[in-house]
Amino acid sequence: MKPTGFPFRSCIALLAISLSGCAVGPDYHHPAPPDTALTPRPLPAATAMADGTAQHFVTGGDIAGDWWHLFQSPQLDELIASALKNNPSLAAAQATLLEAQENFRAAQGALLPTLSGSFGAQRDKGSSAGLAAFGSSGGASLPAYTLYNASLSVSYTLDVFGGQRRQIESIAAQAEYERWELEAAYLTLTANIVTAAVNEASLNAQIEATRKLISDETQLLAILRAQVSLGGAARAQLLQQEATLAQQEATLPPLQSQLAQARNQLAAYAGQFPGHFHLQSFTLADLTLPADIPVSLPSAIVAQRPDIAAAAAQLHEASANVGVADANMLPQVTLSAEVGREALTAGTLFTPQTLLWNLVAGITQPLFEGGTLSAQRKSAIAALRVAGAQYQSTVISAFQNVADALSSLQYDATTLAAAQAAREAAASSLRVTEAQYRLGGQPFSAVLTAEVSYQSAVISAVKARAARLADTAALYQALGGGWWHRQDVATPCCGVIP
Numbered sequence: 001m002k003p004t005g006f007p008f009r010s011c012i013a014l015l016a017i018s019l020s021g022c023a024v025g026p027d028y029h030h031p032a033p034p035d036t037a038l039t040p041r042p043l044p045a046a047t048a049m050a051d052g053t054a055q056h057f058v059t060g061g062d063i064a065g066d067w068w069h070l071f072q073s074p075q076l077d078e079l080i081a082s083a084l085k086n087n088p089s090l091a092a093a094q095a096t097l098l099e100a101q102e103n104f105r106a107a108q109g110a111l112l113p114t115l116s117g118s119f120g121a122q123r124d125k126g127s128s129a130g131l132a133a134f135g136s137s138g139g140a141s142l143p144a145y146t147l148y149n150a151s152l153s154v155s156y157t158l159d160v161f162g163g164q165r166r167q168i169e170s171i172a173a174q175a176e177y178e179r180w181e182l183e184a185a186y187l188t189l190t191a192n193i194v195t196a197a198v199n200e201a202s203l204n205a206q207i208e209a210t211r212k213l214i215s216d217e218t219q220l221l222a223i224l225r226a227q228v229s230l231g232g233a234a235r236a237q238l239l240q241q242e243a244t245l246a247q248q249e250a251t252l253p254p255l256q257s258q259l260a261q262a263r264n265q266l267a268a269y270a271g272q273f274p275g276h277f278h279l280q281s282f283t284l285a286d287l288t289l290p291a292d293i294p295v296s297l298p299s300a301i302v303a304q305r306p307d308i309a310a311a312a313a314q315l316h317e318a319s320a321n322v323g324v325a326d327a328n329m330l331p332q333v334t335l336s337a338e339v340g341r342e343a344l345t346a347g348t349l350f351t352p353q354t355l356l357w358n359l360v361a362g363i364t365q366p367l368f369e370g371g372t373l374s375a376q377r378k379s380a381i382a383a384l385r386v387a388g389a390q391y392q393s394t395v396i397s398a399f400q401n402v403a404d405a406l407s408s409l410q411y412d413a414t415t416l417a418a419a420q421a422a423r424e425a426a427a428s429s430l431r432v433t434e435a436q437y438r439l440g441g442q443p444f445s446a447v448l449t450a451e452v453s454y455q456s457a458v459i460s461a462v463k464a465r466a467a468r469l470a471d472t473a474a475l476y477q478a479l480g481g482g483w484w485h486r487q488d489v490a491t492p493c494c495g496v497i498p
Contacts, residue, residue: 023162024330025323026384028169028316033302034395039403043295047413051420051465053289055409055472061294063304065485067476068194071469072288079270079279080193084186086271093178093185100175107171110164113156121346122147148349151340158335163327166320173317180310183483187306191477193269195470196262201282202466203259209458210252213451217245220447223438237444244448248455284462287469293409296479301398304480311387311394318380318387325377331365398478405475412471416464423457430454 046056064070068080084090125144159165221241227233267277302308341354348354366373433450436442476482 023165023323024326025162025166026319028319030312031315031391031395033299034399036298036399038295038298038301038399039406043406044410047410048417050413050416050468051289053291055289055413056292057295057406058292059295060297060300061292063294063296063476063479063482063485065482067482068190068473070288070290071194073197073282073286075280075282075286076194076197079197079266080190082272083189083193083270087189087269088271090182090185090189093182097175097178097182100171100178104168104171104175107168110157110168111159113154115152115154117150117152118340119150120148122149145344147342147344148346149340149342150349151338153336153338155334155336158333160333161327161330163324163330163332166323166327170317170320170324173313173320177310177313177317180306180313183306184310186486187477187481187483189269190481191473193266194473196266196269197282198287198466198469198473200259200262200266201284201287201469202462203255203262204281205284205462205466206459207252207255207259209455209462210248210255213455213458214245214248214252216451217241217248220451221245224444233444241444241448244451284465284469289469290472293472293475294479295406296402298399301402301479302395304484305398305478306480306483308391308394308398311391315384315387315391318384322377322380322384325373325380329366329373329377331363334360334362334364336360401478402475405471405478408471409468409475412464412468416461416468419457419461419464423454423461426450426454426457 043057043059046054048054066077068076123144123146157164221238224233224238224241228235228238263277263281264274266279267274270277270279296304337357337359339355339357341349342356343349343351343354430447430450430453433442433446437444437447
């Protein structure tokens with residue numbers, strides 16, 4: 001006889017919906033890249049010439065995964081290789097990604113039936129008092145007996161409205177987020193090491209220049225003391241020079257403190273304790289400025305930046321959570337079955353007479369939850385809007401980073417060229433002034449003025465050269481760092497769940 005009636009037809013319809021793979025809630029679509037230029041004005045072909053080098057902008061150029069090799073420093077390469085192996089923050093990010101991937105694999109089990117088996121033996125003895133209530137007159141107690149049972153049970157929740165698939169999609173997006181967080185940790189670590197190495201090299205140069213200037217000031221003080229003793233100079237000039245020398249000496253300890261902190265920072269990046277870190281100090285001569293600078297297209301930056309990809313994963317997760325909230329307000333369909341055997345002896349447990357089974361189908365529809373489900377859905381929608389705004393903010397910040405780095409490189413070259421010219425002019429002026437002073441052709445105040453100018457020019461040139469190197473590293477970081485050419489980060493385990 002053919003089954004008829006509403007329940008059967010409803011079950012068939014629900015099963016058809018489940019098998020068709022539909023899911024409530026919004027389907028995620030990756031936001032389109034912004035249609036904009038990187039900078040307000042077109043980039044020049046190259047920066048100004050400074051320190052014998054002009055950096056050329058290569059529009060659409062690719063970025064090497066090990067971009068720090070472009071600084072041509074074996075010492076820097078060794079430090080970064082050590083940090084990638086030993087940095088604990090990087091290890092934590094890798095473990096977090098693994099945790100998220102395993103959570104995704106665990107969540108996929110919700111789409112499959114659950115099967116469990118059991119075997120039990122139960123020893124029982126009934127009471128004769130219970131039989132007496134039904135008129136039995138026997139006074140003997142009932143014999144004890146053992147009941148053996150073995151069964152298999154299967155349960156399956158039909159994902160009719162796609163709630164489970166949306167939940168798995170959300171967990172997959174979480175794993176994708178952790179994957180990009182790991183990429184961001186790699187990029188941040190390598191860029192920070194390059195920047196810290198440049199900072200250490202700059203401080204070494206500043207300390208060297210300061211010590212030389214202190215030495216010059218000390219020699220001038222000795223000359224002035226001799227002139228005062230011979231009556232050729234006023235004591236006021238001697239006191240002024242002593243004050244100038246003291247001020248010069250006072251600038252050295254802060255630089256040495258900054259250098260020590262920079263060394264400690266490099267040790268931390270390398271995953272080492274400061275007391276165990278013995279890498280040779282960096283100097284500006286150890287670092288070569290890359291001559292050709294790749295400049296990615298605006299559409300490529302969105303795909304290359306790990307922070308943008310991570311924000312997109314959070315947006316995807318928020319979108320899936322709306323579907324989860326929608327599905328929680330709809331009926332849940334479950335199917336279960338159990339087959340087993342039950343007997344008084346183990347030997348007869350698997351005979352035909354001991355077979356027992358059952359089939360159960362159920363539909364559960366939330367009727368009253370005190371507004372909880374509705375509020376959860378509104379919360380999920382608000383979270384989706386938050387994620388959308390945060391994604392937009394991340395994209396804007398990323399383009400700002402790139403524009404800042406490009407502008408800095410152009411102005412760094414101009415600044416360095418001017419600083420070098422000023423340093424050369426100040427050095428020439430100091431030499432001439434000192435010679436004239438020794439011959440009596442210039443007052444001592446002129447020498448002091450020339451010294452101050454030279455000191456400022458030396459420090460400015462060092463800082464400008466270091467800024468050019470650091471801003472180059474900042475541009476590589478802003479463009480994504482070429483992670484797509486590396487194989488040292490696990491590929492994502494989780495695709496988008498349809």
